[in-house]
Each structure stands twice: as C-alpha cells, then as structure tokens.
Amino acid sequence: MNKIGLFYGSDTGCTEAVVAKITDILGEETLDIIDMGANKGTEAFEKHNLILIGVPTWYDGELQSDWDAFFEEFQTIDFSGKTVAIFGLGDQVGYGEYFVDGIGMLGNVVMENGGQLVGLWSTDGYYYEESKAEFEHEGQKYFLGLAIDEDNESDLTDERLGGWLAQVMEEFGLEVGQG
C-alpha cells in the first residue's frame, strides 16, 4: 500500500502532539510524516495521493509560520488525483473571529487545484464567531476539516480525532490500523 503523506507544522508543539496521537492510531508504517519546518519544495506532495495536513492558525487568522513560508509554493501544487483531509488547531475563545482559519486557507487551495477534499466536520458543538474554514452544504454547516481546540477543549480531542480518522480512512478507502 502507498503510504499516507502526513504534512504538519507546529510552533508550540500542540499539532505535533496530535500527529503523535494519529501515529498511534494509524500505525507508523502507514504514514510518511513530513514536518513543514524541514520540507523543501513540492516534491513530497507530488509523491502522495493520500494526504493528511495538520495546520494550526496563528496571529489573527494567519497560517503557522512554516505553512506561511510555504504557502506560495503550496498554491502551485496540482492536487488532481489526490485525496486530502485537513485537521487544524485553534483557540475558539481567544481567537473566535479567526477560529481555525488555516483549514480554510489550505482547503480552498486543494479544491481550486483539483483535489478531492474529505474529512469535512460539522461545526455543531463549537462556539466560535467566524471561521474561514466554514462551508455550508444542504443547510448544515461544516468545517473543511477537523477543528481541534487544545486551549479550551483538550478533553474532547481524543474523541474528535478518533471519529474523524475513522471517517477519513473510509473516505480514503482504507481501514483504521490497516498498514
């Protein structure tokens, strides 16, 4: 089986900790883990057809620093034939007007560049004000990926992550734990 490319950036380690949880759930042998702080160029994206992206939002609706530095190149990637799921960390209390904006910023590029975006996640149960990650379908609001709030709701992370990964693996055509 081709490995899933898991691309993430993390300034203070929270997204990195979620990557460790994902590795535990899916199995190390299933994943190629790429820290955007060390990634150069678009090649690693081109190699993978199944892609997971981890992006925290920083500084009032901006991408985490490594994603921010890569964003221009990210916009040149041809995502056709690729299936992509995004999880994003944010703080819905302290930054409720920009909650997980990074999911929206990257997710929209994936769709505009021909990729299939999966792992949409209902906004029910979150209490932010605005988000660039929001998407409405048949009267129901979704984020363009999984929103994780380690600042205020870390007790919900395991449940959210487990449910989301099961959904994404199905959308990838895989099973959880399948190596």
Ligand SMILES: Cc1cc2nc3c(=O)[nH]c(=O)nc-3n(C[C@H](O)[C@H](O)[C@H](O)COP(=O)(O)O)c2cc1C
């Ligand atoms: C200065 C600062 C700015 C932030 N800006 C936002 C924001 O605009 N939107 C948001 O949802 N979260 C925001 N956050 C919350 C972070 O995304 C959150 O703490 C996240 O878990 C950090 O992930 P990392 O440790 O992987 O970098 C901000 C946090 C700080 C300290």
